[in-house]
Amino acid sequence: MKWLSDDKLDHLRTVVTNPDFSSTKYTFIKELGRGGMGAVYLAEDRELNRLVAIKVLNTPEISEDMRNRMVREAQIIAGLEHPGIVPVHDVGTLPDGRVFYAMKFVRGSRLDEYAAVNDSIRDRLRKFQAVCDAVAFAHAHGVIHRDLKPQNIMIGSFGEVLVLDWGVAKILKKPYTNHTNQSVQSVNGFNTSAGTIIGTRDYMSPEQARGEIDQLDERADVYSLGAVLHFLLKDQPKPGKAAEAICLKARADAKDDRYSSASELSADIGRLLDAEPVSAYRENAFEKAGRWVSKNRFLVLLVLAYLLMRIFFVFTSRP
Amino acid sequence: MSKPLIGVILGAVLGVIDGLTAWFTPAVRDQLGGIVIGSTLKGIIAGIAIGFFAKKFHSLPIGIVFGLLVGAFLAWLVAFMQGGYYFEIILPGTLVGLIVGFATQKYGNTPATANS
Secondary structure: OOOOOHHHHHHHHHHHHOOOOOOOOEEEEEEEEEOOOEEEEEEEEOOOOEEEEEEEEOOOOOOHHHHHHHHHHHHHHHHOOOOOEOOEEEEEEOOOOOEEEEEEOOOEEEHHHHHHHOOOHHHHHHHHHHHHHHHHHHHHOOEEOOOOOHHHEEEEOOOOEEEOOOOOOEEOOOOOOOOOOOOOEEOOOOOOOOOOOOOOHHHOOHHHHOOOHHHOOHHHHHHHHHHHHHHHHOOOOOOOHHHHHHHHHHOOOOHHHOOOOHHHHHHHHHHHHOOOOOOOOOOOHHHHHHHHHHHOHHHHHHHHHHHHHHHHHHHHOOO | OEHHHHHHHHHHHHHHHHHHHHHHOHHHHHHHHHHHHHHHHHHHHHHHHHHHHHHHOOOHHHHHHHHHHHHHHHHHHHHHHHOOOHHHHHHHHHHHHHHHHHHHHHOOEOOOOOOO
């Protein structure tokens, strides 16, 4: 009897576990990650000669609903054409019946990894604003993400920001119509039953944590964005009162107290970056003056230099 | 606020301050009124020139250099007419030009071009 070596056993295990892309134009390279519903693999598109990320359902023994859900997820992402949302290239079925979709392979790091090596508050706020803009775009198309967290946000090698994992997204309205909440659907096209908790606990809104599926709207994502902002600010020694106020407003327990939209939150972040007054914080006269001086530092220095020079001439020209 | 208006206001304010400092020089204190008026006019002229330049050319370094040159030239003119105090007049005048050049490039609206 001949025993198989560990290497051969590992190889066999990999062959059995990994998806069979033989009937597609993709060549398997490696697994990138695994979630509750599916796994993401790195593969090469042989026709276009480029790397792609392919999301595949975990097991072939999966319900028709789950298959529909995957296809719907791919369709939702494909419908959201925005630089901040990872584009879907292709959707198909593997020989074993599993549904897959291929998307852009993003080289870079997750937001939490990015924050670990980049402590500039301005850089972090700029990235965060880009996330808000991508989410606001999805909201404008009637889609809420429902699982926004640093692990679902990628920073590409050129600094581009991409929001990933729209697997639990929810359609609030048909795009370009005003039928808000008339046909509330989750990504599979079926209602998610009330009481179901979807999302990640540290980043989900109170209404989401209570499983109030029918109550969810854009402000649930605004709460999650506030939690992401809190994550980005928590290691900053002095994030500033305005930044803290924005964070608190976005993460308000009552959704009526939050920003009404991601674009409103993005606008406040923009004002914060431009040293303008933000809607979430009422500053006093000293803070206003300090902000003006900080914003116009060079002009203030020039005028001070001028005044100092005048004083110098006054004293030196005296007999 | 338009760039030329910013130039005029800043030029006038700095011109007034510039003129008022003559009070600290007892020899010219009795001519203070004329000095303040002259200095304010000089600031306004510099502000108008630098402000209109900023409206046409959008470049911070070029705007600053232009401000410096205008400020220095007008101050030299004043010193030349007065026949002295070159350093005391040209240096502050040049700095006023620099400040107005910087401010008019950085602040103020440029009117949008109307499409007919």
